[in-house]
Amino acid sequence: MYLFEGLEKKISAYLSQQQVDYVRASYILARDAHEGQTRSSGDPYITHPVAVSSILADMRLDHETIMAALLHDVIEDTEYSKEDLSLAFGETVAELVEGVSKLDKLKFSSKQEAQAENFRKMLMAMVKDIRVILIKLSDRTHNMRTLGSLRPEKRRRIALETLEIYSPLAHRLGIYDIKNELEDLGFQAMYPMRYRALKSAVNQARGNRKEIIERTQQDLSNRLKKYNINGRVQGREKHLYSIYSKMRSKELSFNEVMDIYGFRIIVDSVDNCYRVLGAIHGIYKPIENRFKDYIAIPRSNGYQSLHTSLKGPHGIPVEVQIRTEEMDHMADKGIAAHWHYKENGEQDNNSQLRVNQWMQSLVELQQNASTSVEFIETVKSDLFPDEIYVFSPKGKIIELPTGATAVDFAYAVHSGVGDTCVGARVDHRNYSLSAPLENGQSVEIITSPRAKPNANWLNFVVSAKARSSIRHFLKRQHADDATNMGNRLLRHALGMIKLDEIAQADIDRVVEETKSTSFEELLANIGMGNEISAMIARRLVGDNTEIPGKKSTVSIRGTEGLMVHFSRCCHPIPDDEIVAILSPGKGVVIHQTGCSNIRKIAKEEPQRVLPMLWDSNAQGDFKASVRVEALNQQGTLASLTAAIASCDSSIINMQTHDREDNLLVVDIEMTTRNRIHFANIMRKIRILPELQKVSRHSKPKTKVKTS
Known part of the structure; x- marks a missing residue:
């Protein structure tokens, strides 16, 4: 039980003794189930679920989440089933474990499809219970910490997946401490030489600027005292992947990236946040267009803070974030902080509400996507952080990705508004549907009941909901057209034989032979050219049955009316x-x-x-x-x-x-x-x-x- 002692100490600080006992029981089952199994590093496998649970315990997650984390690989890697876990620990824990487990027992046409289906299942399980993704993020965090024992090509594959999916997910859920760690670990695994070079440059810069950093921190602290504001000032170093991303996106050398250090001022009230803003603008000149008020308009993941960039000592840019204690806790833990406030009997916070809204949008994306790969690609486009805020005619704030157009706005309001959109007015003036919107604009959509989505819209819309809704409409329309075309082609291929004269058993047989889900799908496949009408006609009436009105004019029997190569x-x-x-x-x-x-x-x-x-x-x-x-x-x-x-x-x-x-x-x-x-x-x-x-x-x- 020595492995459990550290975890037990953490959870005992906030869980009841009975809940700790439940967690201990799940540890014993996981330990015994993984007996004899080792990780790539050679360590006993049980060390991994314990480490994952410890990360969640740092977030003060509830006992069911800790139990599911300890058991998260049991269904996948041992003989235990979901039913076994349900009997032992209850349906909730079993559902959480099932949500995290992969789909290794299913067969897919490609590795990409298998990976996409795993993500789709995980995200859909997350919609039912957000704790699924918290376990998965913690699992990925520990796997990234122990990536060194894997082959280089596997390390790079996992790192790329982390940077493309898991760190954006952590950002979307507001869990910045995990997001930052995943990004830096992913950066180190993907580009080890770049990582080492950048880390060395940052260490050198830290020494060169130590005096300036200390002076800036002291200036900010003195300013709080002068205005009698209770608060604390923290200096922080931007994480390496953030610096690297800025260098790449803006094509800068390291020496040109001046703001590698920032400061965080934490106070006791929202009112004091704005007082601090005025106070520090009195000692350092603010940089134009670098102020963001995420308190008045929080980010989509519930993040709140004031951001301002100043010209500090010797003209060096200084980034300052101002927030309350609660905002600071939310900024690091994001949606995971919900359980801390729930435990204390407080109401659901803003982060919980916004994340719930986003999760419900995943359901709509899932319904509109035809494949798991398309669903994941759509979700990925919705995970990245840059966003703008525009207003409806009634003053409602609508969040959109940077580069969003009036069509994106229309679909954000409602799918029905997007489907019938014919024009837009922005700030009371006519506005092109394809032109990007800007922060603070007021947008009005003009609709027509006879209008329908245009395929050209896919060339400029950027939001996941807009792209998904447009594709879904076009597929539905295309499927209807294809079914009608297939019906006409099949009737023509049958000649004098009428479709309603064919026995239902023969129709069902051909539907099964072609692996179609229904006769309508078979007709649609004929219309789209995936099946050949004359071949289907021959199967329906039997290979030896003459189709009246059809003469053999080619060298191969049964290919009458077909192109033959x-x-x-x-x-x-x-x-x-x-x-x-x-x-x-x-x-x-x-x-x-x-x-x-x-x-x-x-x-x-x-x-x-x-x-x-x-x-x-x-x-x-x-x-x-x-x-x-x-x-x-x-x-x-x-x-x-x-x-x-x-x-x-x-x-x-x-x-x-x-x-x-x-x-x-x-x-x-x-x-x-x-x-x-x-x-x-x-x-x-x-x-x-x-x-x-x-x-x-x-x-x-x-x-x-x-x-």
Whole structure:
């Protein structure tokens, strides 16, 4: 139990003895379940969940969260199930553990899709209970702290994921201490040399500016005393990733980034925040356009503070943040601070309300996204912090990402307003729908009941809700159009047979064979070219049933009215055993049954590969390829071409390759009518005196495009 002692000491400071006992019981189960398992570093696996729980205990999270953190890998890595945890510790703890667990037992078409589905599940679980993401962020924080034992490529992959997803999530939830740590650890793992160089530069600058920093801090403290304001001044060093990001975005060298240090003034009331602002502006000149009032208009994650930039001693820029004790606690812990105030019997704070609103918006994004990958990409675009504030005609404040347009504003008000938007007035003047809005503008949207979203809007909208809503509308409209088109194509392909004359059992069978979820989806796939109407018609009525009004005019049975292409990799000819691959936009592509290029498709998507038969009256010239190996001597090519021509075949293409053993390799593409004709050509070639070997030739394995 020695591993539990440190955690027990932390949680005993704010949890009841009964709750501590519950946590101890979950530790014992986790310890026993992970017995024998080790981490990449060689440490016992239980050290990881204990460390994650300790991070959450620092946030003073409730006992159920601490228990779920201790158990968070049990479902995934041991024989325990969600039901086992529910019986042992209750449904809430089991749900939290399930929300954090990955989806390793499910199969996905790609690693990207699997990762996206994990994020989607985690975010949807977060909507039900925000503690899921708090556990996940703590889990990621400890994993980043212990990243050194992994392979470099895996370290970089995890670091990139951290910088793209987890640190923005921590920012969105207002948990700045975790956000900053994740960014610095991610920066160190992604760019170790840049990290070391920047850290060295900061350490050197700290020594050079120590006197200025101490003087500035003393000036600010003296100013508070002069105005009889109770407060404290903290000097802080900007974290490395923040400095690095500024250098990249503004293309600055380190020496040009002057404000690597900032100061935080913490007072006892909102009124004193504004008094401090006036007081410090009296000793240092404020820098124009660098003041932000996040107290009057909090950030979307509930963050509140006054920000001002000043010209400090020797003209060096100084950034100062002014806030109350509660605001400071909220700034570091964000949504996690909700449990601290809940424990003390206080009302839900502003951060909780705003985060709840954002989480509910995730539900709408999830409903509008067609795939997990699209959902995650949409959420990622909504995670980054820059934002503007504009006003509705009634004075309501609307938060939007930087660069947002009137269309983004319309969708932020309501999806219905966005869908019917036709124009905008900004500050009582007509305004282009595509022009970016600016802070403080008043925006009025003009709507029309007959209007609908324009696909061109996707070129300039920036908010996640706008992009998601527009895409959803266009997909829905496209799906309706495709279904109607598929219906017409299928009826045409059936000829004299009416669709309502086909047995429902046959329709259900074809829907299942094509892996469609419904007959309407099958019709939509026909309309979009993902399925071939004539092929579906043939399946519906049976391969041996004649479709009245359809005459066979091509060489392959059952492809009447279709575009037919013969593959260039295996060059099928009449009387070969053949299959067809459905290829949207190209109709059907015919391959030999044994063609190596279709083996993978036949295994993974058997519904797209159909056995076919040649028509008994197949006529015309078909391409075939042979490879000839003959002695490399004068007259060899002439004899070869003469033999082929004597069999009434034309040479389409010829390529020759010399070999070191005095052999000439010749690949010939020629015309043939059927297998009998082709066999006659081969016999004619075999009797040539120069010949060493002749065989039917296929091109090397290539990727067959099926969609």
